[in-house]
Amino acid sequence: MRTAPRAAGVGPARRGSRLRPGEGRWAQALLVAAALAAALAGLHVTLQGLSWWFVGTAYAASVLLAAALTRSLVRSAFWPPIVSLAAGVALLTLGYAADTALLGIIPTPATLARFGTLVNSGVTSIVEQRVPATPELGIVLLIAVLMVVCAWAADLALATRHPALIAAPLAAILVVPMAIKPGLADAFWYLVTAALYLAVLRIGRRRDSRRVVLVTGGILVLGSLLLPYALPGVDARDAPRVSGLRTGLNPLISLGDDLRRGDPMLALSYTTSAQEPVYLRLTTLETFTGETWGPIVGSAQGGDLTRFPAPTGLGGATPYDEATVDVTVSDVITNWLPAPYPTTSVTGLTGEWFWEPDGLTVRSVETGARGQRYQASFLELAPTSAQLAVATSRDAPAGTLELPDGVPEIIPQTAHAVADGAASSYDKALALQTYLRSEPFEYSEQAPVDEGFDGSGMDALAVFLDRKVGYCVHYASAMAVMARELGIPSRIAVGFQPGDRQFADGSNVYSVSTDDLHAWPELYFDGIGWLRFEPTPGRGAVPDYGTQPVDDPNTPQDESSPTPSALPTSATDARGDRDETPQTPEQLAAQQGASALVSLGVLAAVLLVALTPAGFRAAVRRGRIRRIRQGGDAAAAAWEEVRDTARDVGWSAPESETPRTFAARIAAELGAEGAIGAFRGHVEANAYGRPDAAALSPAELAAVRREILRSADLRTRLRAFLLPPSLLYRWRPDDR
Structure with a gap:
């Protein structure tokens, strides 16, 4: 016997049929x-x-x-x-x-x-x-x-x-x-x-x-x-190089390749009023991950280069001389400015430059150092033997004593074997420097590459201390790590050693080539601050305080300077209870960038709370659709969902009303019977008809819900989504 064809969209969904728009x-x-x-x-x-x-x-x-x-x-x-x-x-x-x-x-x-x-x-x-x-x-x-x-x-x-x-x-x-x-x-x-x-x-x-x-x-x-x-x-290494030395955010990583690059080129030249040759730093690296040393990213910066803050840890009793250095940069392609430590001011620069407060390094966002001519004023620290003999490292800057887990045994063994007999922190630092500068240690830029231990990480340092051959990256990293093992705060500076001195026009002119790119450790002592050391044999210049004997502070000799200079102070109108450093665009961006995750987290939390009722309503609807597909109680599940949809848009849907009466009233509200009439007939057939009646389809339910929702305005639909009234219905029996 032939049967009448089903209306489109009323029959059961066929497995494998294409999803309708909006589903999934x-x-x-x-x-x-x-x-x-x-x-x-x-x-x-x-x-x-x-x-x-x-x-x-x-x-x-x-x-x-x-x-x-x-x-x-x-x-x-x-x-x-x-x-x-x-x-x-x-x-x-x-x-x-x-x-x-x-x-x-x-x-x-x-x-x-x-x-x-x-x-x-x-x-x-x-x-x-x-x-x-x-x-x-x-x-x-x-x-x-x-x-x-x-x-x-x-x-x-x-x-x-x-x-x-x-x-x-x-x-x-x-x-x-x-x-x-x-x-x-x-x-x-x-x-x-x-x-x-x-x-x-x-x-x-x-x-x-x-x-x-x-x-x-x-x-x-x-x-x-x-x-x-x-x-x-x-x-x-994979990018085409233009002429000159290119340094990035972490020059330590590429330092070995830069030293092995071939014929040296002039990087910069300078004249100075200082008593000793000048080390010009690019950046300082304080974070040690176990694989490499890295800079502190995102710290606040200041844009007033005429007045730097006082260097960290420097006390009023430490003698120093004020000096200047006039620098002309040639082939150095970097956003870091070669500058001495501790710098007090820089003049003559073009472009926007900022200082970083912890290491007093100078950096730009858009302007490069190449071709710059400038003068930097700085302090030549001259701590006395008495100060060095009693200096401790209790007030270490944050993070400068941290070491990762899994330090190879050879590193602490070597540190304690070399320095445990020293009387003070400074004596321990001198012992490490002397050990690394002495035989059988040798300087070689090629050996670490040939033997596979090039780098500044833990594994490379372990091989370096065993083989006792390497270049400045290995010596600086080894001394810095061993100093931390001994409780002395440390960091690594990367920049240029003093270069070659020539006498011209009545003054000493220093020429610094790309071969003078260098790394060295800086160690921290309370009341003195950060001091440079030179553990690399055959390179750089050992500072005067790095070679002088340390006398007993109880001896009658007076080794302090007669009139120590005063430390740099803030401006006379500065407020001591707040930071009045001018905020630069990069500083503001760094502060807001650091809170980007927080902002997104707050937004996500707000969205989660706002969408919680919608999530519950969607879970209820999915449960009913599951019942429809399983066929056990399809008619009741379908009619419950239609009633709740009507309640969500503000319509009355009492439980006492029969499906036929309710469908007729909804059709009147919609202005046409449309999908609701066919759906009502299909629900009645499933509820009261023969067992082999065609199954209800979730697509039919979706079509009815669309007609009801489209009849409401945008504000009502938004309320129905975010705060569906049907969720409250089950807890308000008086409305039933």
Whole structure:
């Protein structure tokens, strides 16, 4: 017997049929967010730490969440891309330039200028550093921008029902390690990203046309061929060098290669009024990870170069002489300024420069040191033997005594064997310096490379102390680590040793070449501060206090200077109870960049709280849909969901009303019977009809819910989503 054909959309859903628009939207968004996060994780081979990954993932998830929420509330296809892009821009502004924006999130011309400064800083850091690079603020901003753009493009691919195009933004992220250095990519994260991408296609259940697949494939092939040439290289060894010495954020990493580069070139020249040759520092490294030494990133900076703060730890009883050095920089390509320690002022520079308070190093965001001519005033410290004999290291600056776990046994054994017999901290420091400068230690730039222990990490230091051959990186790192083992705070300075002296025009002129790039340790003593030591044999100059004997402080000789000079003081109108250092754009950006994760965390917490009722309502709906699919109590589950949807938009839906009466009243509200009439008939058939009656379909329920929700205005739909009244109904029996 022939049966009447079913109305479209009323019959049971066939297994394997294509999902209707809107179904699986949230699952796809979650999978896309996971795929973007996996692709970003592949950059771990190029960047240190994990903070950059959390930031980038949070920004991508925020854009996708904004798009999905907008699409749930507004049926127009125009608004979701606009809202999601606006959300990404607002969050970037909040995280990195809130002080320049209206209400902290609406960009202004000053915001664009701030972003330009930070982007230039990030690009400069990428060019200068080697992998794995330190994620400076500018680099993290570039990652955040990349993830916002890729998430937005991926959402557009979902909205246009071409999920295969999501491969393009994923590839834009995955190609970064290969663009930096061939073979650098981590295959594991490629496989994870590919698996998640296939899951997105599976949920979409849409076969893209052959034309779309061909266009996507062509874009990926061309991108993989051309993008490596467009992106700057991180590893300076793989990047073409221009003439001169290029130093990055951590010059220690590339110091050995720079010393082995071949014919030396003039880096800079200087004249000085100091009594001793001058060491010119680029940066100081205080953080020791066990693999290498690194700078402290993101500390506050000051822009007034005419007045530096007093050096850390220097007391009023320590004698010093004031001196100046006039420097002309030739072929040094860096954003660090070669300067002595401790610098008190710098004049004559062009561009924007800032000092860093802990190490008193000088750096720029956009301006380079090459071609600069300037004068730096500084202090020549001359601590007395009596001071050095009693100096302790109890008030160590934070982090300057820390050592990672797993120190090779040879390092503490050597430190204690050399220095345990010394009477004071200073005597221990001298003992370490003398040990490293004496036979059988030898200076060699090539031996560590040939024998496979080049570097400043724990394993390299263990081999160095056993083989007793290396260059300044090994000697400086070994003395600094052994000093920390003995309880003496330490750090490493990287810059230039004094160079060659020539007499010209009635004064001494020092010529510093690229071969004079050098690393040395600085040790901290209470009341004196940081003092330079020179453990590398055949290099540099040992300071006077590094060779003088330390006398008993109880002897009658008076070894102090008759009239110690006064320490630099702050300006007369400065407030002692607050920091009145002018805030620079980089300082403000650093402060806000440090709080980017906090801002995103607060936003995520607020969203989580706001979406909690919606989550409960969605869980209830999923449970009913599960009952419909299982068929055990499909009619009751379907009618419960329709009633709750009506309650969510403010309609009455008493339990005493029969489905037929309720459907008739709802049809009158809607102005047409539409899907509600067919749905009511199908529910009655399932509830009272023959056992072999056609099963209810979740698609029918979705069609009825859409008709009810579309009948309400945007404000009502928003309330129905965020604060659905149906959740309260079960706890308010009086309304039933």
